[in-house]
Structure formats: structure tokens, C-alpha cells
Amino acid sequence: MSQAQAAFSPEQEDFRTYCRQWLLDNPVGPAPAGMPSGPLEITQSEHMAHLQRWQKKAWEAGLIGCDYPVEYGGQGRQHCQEIANEEMSRAGFPFLPNIVGLGMAAPTILHHASEELKRELLPPIFSGEEIWCQGFSEPGAGSDLANVQATAERKGDKWIINGHKVWTSLAHFSRWMILLARTDRSDKYKGLTYFVAPMFADGITISPLVKITGESGFNEVFFENLEIDDRYRLDEVGTGWQVAMTTLLHERGASGLRTPEVIPQDQGDGGTVDARSLIELARTAQGDGGPAAQDPIYRDRLMQLLIRERAKSAHERRAQVPALQDHPQRLALQNKLLNSELVQDSAALALDMTGSTSTLAQGDANAPDGGLWPYAYMNSFGATIAAGTSEIQRNILGERVLGLPRSK
Amino acid sequence: MSELDEIGFGEEAALLKQQAGRLLAERMPIDRLHAMVAGHDANRSGPPPWDESLWREMVDLGWSALALPESAGGIEMPLTAIAGLMEEIGRAALPGPLLDTLAVSLVLAEVGDTAQPAMTALAGGDAASLAICDRYGAWRAEDLDVEYRDGLLNGRAWHVQELSRVQHFLVAARNGDGLSLFWVDASADGVQLERDDIVDLTRDQGRVVFRNVVAMPLTLQGQSALDAAFPAIWTLLASEMAGASEWLLQTTVEYACTRQQFDRPLGWFQAVKHPLVNLMIKIDETRSLVFEAACAMDDGAEEARDLAHMAKASACDTAAFAANRSVQLHGGIGFTWECFVHVYFKRLLHGRSLWGGAQWHRARLAERVIGPLAA
Numbered sequence A: 001m002s003q004a005q006a007a008f009s010p011e012q013e014d015f016r017t018y019c020r021q022w023l024l025d026n027p028v029g030p031a032p033a034g035m036p037s038g039p040l041e042i043t044q045s046e047h048m049a050h051l052q053r054w055q056k057k058a059w060e061a062g063l064i065g066c067d068y069p070v071e072y073g074g075q076g077r078q079h080c081q082e083i084a085n086e087e088m089s090r091a092g093f094p095f096l097p098n099i100v101g102l103g104m105a106a107p108t109i110l111h112h113a114s115e116e117l118k119r120e121l122l123p124p125i126f127s128g129e130e131i132w133c134q135g136f137s138e139p140g141a142g143s144d145l146a147n148v149q150a151t152a153e154r155k156g157d158k159w160i161i162n163g164h165k166v167w168t169s170l171a172h173f174s175r176w177m178i179l180l181a182r183t184d185r186s187d188k189y190k191g192l193t194y195f196v197a198p199m200f201a202d203g204i205t206i207s208p209l210v211k212i213t214g215e216s217g218f219n220e221v222f223f224e225n226l227e228i229d230d231r232y233r234l235d236e237v238g239t240g241w242q243v244a245m246t247t248l249l250h251e252r253g254a255s256g257l258r259t260p261e262v263i264p265q266d267q268g269d270g271g272t273v274d275a276r277s278l279i280e281l282a283r284t285a286q287g288d289g290g291p292a293a294q295d296p297i298y299r300d301r302l303m304q305l306l307i308r309e310r311a312k313s314a315h316e317r318r319a320q321v322p323a324l325q326d327h328p329q330r331l332a333l334q335n336k337l338l339n340s341e342l343v344q345d346s347a348a349l350a351l352d353m354t355g356s357t358s359t360l361a362q363g364d365a366n367a368p369d370g371g372l373w374p375y376a377y378m379n380s381f382g383a384t385i386a387a388g389t390s391e392i393q394r395n396i397l398g399e400r401v402l403g404l405p406r407s408k
Numbered sequence B: 001m002s003e004l005d006e007i008g009f010g011e012e013a014a015l016l017k018q019q020a021g022r023l024l025a026e027r028m029p030i031d032r033l034h035a036m037v038a039g040h041d042a043n044r045s046g047p048p049p050w051d052e053s054l055w056r057e058m059v060d061l062g063w064s065a066l067a068l069p070e071s072a073g074g075i076e077m078p079l080t081a082i083a084g085l086m087e088e089i090g091r092a093a094l095p096g097p098l099l100d101t102l103a104v105s106l107v108l109a110e111v112g113d114t115a116q117p118a119m120t121a122l123a124g125g126d127a128a129s130l131a132i133c134d135r136y137g138a139w140r141a142e143d144l145d146v147e148y149r150d151g152l153l154n155g156r157a158w159h160v161q162e163l164s165r166v167q168h169f170l171v172a173a174r175n176g177d178g179l180s181l182f183w184v185d186a187s188a189d190g191v192q193l194e195r196d197d198i199v200d201l202t203r204d205q206g207r208v209v210f211r212n213v214v215a216m217p218l219t220l221q222g223q224s225a226l227d228a229a230f231p232a233i234w235t236l237l238a239s240e241m242a243g244a245s246e247w248l249l250q251t252t253v254e255y256a257c258t259r260q261q262f263d264r265p266l267g268w269f270q271a272v273k274h275p276l277v278n279l280m281i282k283i284d285e286t287r288s289l290v291f292e293a294a295c296a297m298d299d300g301a302e303e304a305r306d307l308a309h310m311a312k313a314s315a316c317d318t319a320a321f322a323a324n325r326s327v328q329l330h331g332g333i334g335f336t337w338e339c340f341v342h343v344y345f346k347r348l349l350h351g352r353s354l355w356g357g358a359q360w361h362r363a364r365l366a367e368r369v370i371g372p373l374a375a
């Protein structure tokens, strides 16, 4: 479908041409076998090494972190990351493995770290040489994140960390962690402090957890007297909650600074969860009798999803027009909820349409689209749970945008 | 780079929307509207009340000529700007023939030279409405009750909006195998108006009966003129419905923040909070699709028709949800005639079925993106 094109600045247009050429000149060879579908499921060093190699090449070419200042490993460009993302995605470039580093650690460091730390930590995030993880959640602190109990005790110019983090994606490859820890038990919110923790130091045990899909990728992390230099504290003692809000804002895609990312595109092989793949699937999928594409009810459900999907790209353009906003955050804060629920509902429809074959798993020769749909459906809950569940997103939207009473 | 150009919603459009919002808030606040259309002394048997002097003011501001070509004395604003205005009309639930006059202009613009006299009448401030539907609200030649033969129109056009508030009708009639369009004055000999009893208190709907009405075709290619104009018409109606839904959202949010039960404002409870968020999300979906569709039409983009189906389908679902939750979350007071919510509830019920409901639009969209349904 053709879409009316948004207007781009000359810098963006030039940069797009440059990206296209670079991507043409640097074709990515075949990936090692068994590559997972996204960065949160990487478990094998061989896969990680391949992905890191390509992230580094793209950074060296100026496609990653390009909107950041030059002294931090960026290019000092304006609104060019979105262009690089589009071009890398279109070219089928390998996904960027340093998802936590790029999307959460980097913007938090940019806003809250000392000049020295910015120069030290940001470039290897963009190059992908140093992988990052997020140590926020704990057994007793999920949606109620401020309930974090892992402690940081001051000892001279060091902090001693003890505690238990959980669901820590990519911890097993990480060199650094963004860490939310308790420095004061007497105040739930003001008792939190934000650190960057070296994962290569002594006092850390990592044990993997297996996901609903059978894959791994997230972990439990135990700290036993881990020592962190005070220079790795971000902002003041007791301001951890505010710093964490910066991280969450970026994690949920609700900030103006675009995260470097490669979004897998439909390469015409039915490999992505989007309306176009669903429509293709409907032409062959048979629940009972004829193809779903000839069933009025499935047609209606397909169109409902297509409409939701198309509205998301329409949001991006309406969000540029101040006269058509009622509240500056109203569209931005919907982003995470819309994306995650659309994927879940799309995969659910595919399962309905494929009837008895919907249960054939990845690896089964007869599975529609190679078993994508049951996998995608199961995996979709990662996105509706992580980074603030859909229920929490609705609380946030109701309270911050509609001004309804706070329920915490 | 002007950021406003992104969807063609420029400064002029923003000013028009602002001006409309201010004028309507001042001249037709909800308590005044309610007193007029639903007050105890409102005349429930004669023509439904409306503010004709406010309409004249809107005409003087040029609003009724916004979709007319400049060459015909119109203002020819981009559709994105008109969609912005319609949002304000919807927010105010304003009675009057603006949408209909705009819809007629959009069809006339597809007709060609023969439409000149009709356009001149509209440019001069007259109002007009579409008289194109059969008894089920459809507009296909084979179903139409109105027929053109030997220079005369006979039959009945159904679901004509703003029946007694317009001076002209754009009439669709069977003509041999095809559908032709005609321009007929409401006061012409042989034209008779029959009012429908409708739920919506803000509209005036009825049937136009033609008995040997002398008429000259505007075009013999009526179906293609209607087909070409309807995406823009759906988009404007969808925008109006999004505006009305937003009024319901804001009004219900306000109520949920003030009314206390169990020692807390209602909106503290997630069974109240989350549906309101879901409604906001649905309204935003509709609004974004409306402006995307309008922009695509202004640009002549191929995707425009798909987007218009999407916008109206979305508007219908949004409207249904908005009306449903608004009454429910107001509790007992929401069930009363006194609570202003019912004015919007009823207006949206009407908008949902007008010119195709949600399923109808999705079925048309499916034919375009999936392919036809085998017989």
C-alpha cells in the first residue's frame, strides 16, 4: 500500500542515500544456524559474536547512535536515527544485540551520568562491544518497582551490593548492568539510588531461567558483596527513582530520542507478525472447510487488525501536528501498549485461522509458516508483561493523560 | 522544513479549528443545546429545533463553501482542514446541515460543468442534502425507489438528512440501467417531505417523495460520481463522530474525578479507569485514520479509499464504545433524560449507521485488500 510520504529535512534525505549505499556495499552473509528471532533470546556465543560484529560495522559507518554527540561515540545528527533504522530494517540487516544498552542505558547515561562516564560508557554501547542488562525487577518488585530490596551500603568511596534480581535479560552476556538499589529503608521512593554495575566483578552469580517458549535469555542474578566504585553512581544518592523513570520512558518508546533498532520486515516469506502476513496466511489456512480468506467473519477480524496496524503509522504523523494533540504525551504513552497487544491479537487470530494445524510447533515440517504463530503468540506475552504490564500502562495513561486519580 | 506540512494540517487549518471550537463553545454550550433539543418545552411533534441564526453565521464565515472549488466561488480548503472543523462540530453535537452541504459539494465537484448552477447556489449560502438512499440506506441503482423517465422523477428517497433545513436535494435515481444524479429544489412542484421519527434529537431526517417532478440530469454517470466523492464524505462523518466521542470521554472523565463512592473518586477504580483509557485509545485510532485519510485524499494518494473505509469503520466502533461506557459509568444519572450524555449517545447511534456501518466498511475494505468473496 502506498502511503503519503512525510517531509524529510535535506540532512535526512542525504543521510538516507548514504545509508542505502553503505548497506548495498556491505551485504550481510548468512547468519549462523539457529539464530533466534530477537535479542532477548540470544543464548549462544556464536550468535552473539555474529550480531556484535555487525552492530560494530554499522556503528563504524555512522548508522548507530548517530543522533548522539560526537564525543560520546555519535555523529551529532538531527533525527537521523529513524532514517538509519528504516534503512537497516528494509535491508534485512541483523538485529542489534545490545538492546538494553541502546534503548535504556544510553539515554539514561546521557541524561544522568558525569561527563567522564558518558565518554567512557557510551561509545562501546553503540559499537556493541559492551553488552548491557537491566537489574530492576526482583521477586518482590515487579509492577511495584519501587519496592526494590537489593541493598547498596556505602563503604568509603565504594558501595557494597547485596540482593537478588530476576528476569534479567542478557545478563549472561553483559559487561554492565543498570542497577536500581536501596540505600535507605525508611523511604520507599527516596530510598533508591541508581548505579551502573560491572558484571565482570566478583560477587555475582547468574542463573538462567527458561521461558514459556522453551528458550532462555533471561536470568536470576544474585549479588553477594559486589563492590562498585562511587563514580559509577548516577545522580545523587536517593534519586534512583527519578533516574529509573528516564530509563522507563525510553524503554517504552515514549521519548523523542529514537533508539537504534532493526525491525524485522516481512520479506514476503510470512516471517513477521503483521496484517500482510495474516492475509497471506488466510488464503491457505483452513479452519473448517474453505480458506479463512473466504470466511466473512475471518475477513472482518483481519480488517480489524489491519485497521489497528495502519492507525499506528498514522499516529506517528499526527503526533507531529501540535494543533491535533490534546495532551503532549497522549499518543507517545500509548506506543508500547498498542504494539504489544496488536502482536498478541494478530498471533491469536493466526492460531484460530489455522485450526488443527495451529498446534504444530517450530521444527515440525507441516507447521504453517514454520510454526511461527504458536511461537509468536507465546512470545507476545513477553511484551505485554515486560517494561510495565499492559495493566500498568493503562494506569499510567489514565492517570498522566486523562488526569484520573492515582491508584498506587 | 515546516512540521505542520506533515499531514497538510497547516496554520490556516489550525485557526479554523480553533475559531470553530470557540464559536461553538460560546454559542451552543451543552446546556443550551440540551434545553433546545431536549427541553421540556421542546416541540416534539413539529420539525426538530435548531439554531438557524447560528447556521447563517457559519455560512457567513464561509464554512458551508469550504469543499466547493474556487472556480465555483467556493473556498476549496484541504480536506484535512475541513476534517478539523468537523471534529468541533461533533464535539458540540451541533444540529444543522453543514456535513450534508459539504457532502453535496464533494459530489458536485465530481460532476463537471452541469453542476455549475448548483454550485453557484451553494456558494451563495444555500444548504443542500443527499437524497440518494433506498429504504435500507444503500445507494445502488438497482435498489433505488426513485426513477427518472421521460424527464420526470417519481418515487421516494429515504434517509435524507436535514430534511427541512436545506433548500436543495442532490437526488439519485434509476435511469434505464444506470444511476443518474439530479438537482432538485426543496420547493419544486411535486416534491413532498415526510419526516421520520428518529432517536437522534440533533438531526432532522425523513423521506423526499417525488411525484412527476420535472428534472434535468446533472450527470448520467451518477454511480461513479458518488463512488469518487464518498471517501471524503465518510472521512468527514468519521471526524465528526470522533469529536462527539471525545466529548463523551472528557465528560465521563470529569464525572469519574468528582463523584465519590467508597470514599474515593470513581476514577480511582480500575474497572472505571481502564475502560476510559481504552476509549481514549479508540478515539485516537479514529482521529489518526481520519487525518491520514484526508491527507491521502488531498494528495490524490492511491491508498485514500482504503483509509476512508478504515476511518469510518473505526469511528463506528469508537462511537459505540464511547456511548456505551459513558452511560454506564455515569450510573443512574446516566440513564436519565436530564443527563446531557444521552444527546451524544443518540447522535452517535445515528452516525454509526449513516452511509455504512463498521462491518460494511470492513467488508468493502476486505474486497479491496484481500479480494472479492467468492459467490
Ligand SMILES: Cc1cc2nc3c(=O)[nH]c(=O)nc-3n(C[C@H](O)[C@H](O)[C@H](O)COP(=O)(O)OP(=O)(O)OC[C@H]3O[C@@H](n4cnc5c(N)ncnc54)[C@H](O)[C@@H]3O)c2cc1C
Binding pocket: A040, A133, A134, A135, A136, A137, A138, A139, A141, A142, A143, A144, A166, A167, A168, A169, A170, A218, A381, A382, A383, A385, A386, A387, A388, A389, A390, A391, A392, A395, B270
Ligand atoms: C521477557 C521479559 C523480559 C524481562 N526483562 C527484564 C529485564 O531485563 N530486567 C528487569 O529488571 N526486568 C525484566 N523483566 C521483568 C518485568 O519488568 C516484570 O515482569 C514486570 O514489571 C511485571 O512484574 P511481575 O512479573 O512481578 O508481575 P506482577 O507485578 O506480580 O504482576 C502480575 C499481574 O498483576 C497485574 N498487576 C500488578 N499490579 C497491578 C496494578 N497496580 N493494577 C493492575 N494490575 C496489576 C499485572 O499487570 C500482571 O498481570 C522482564 C520480563 C519479561 C516477561
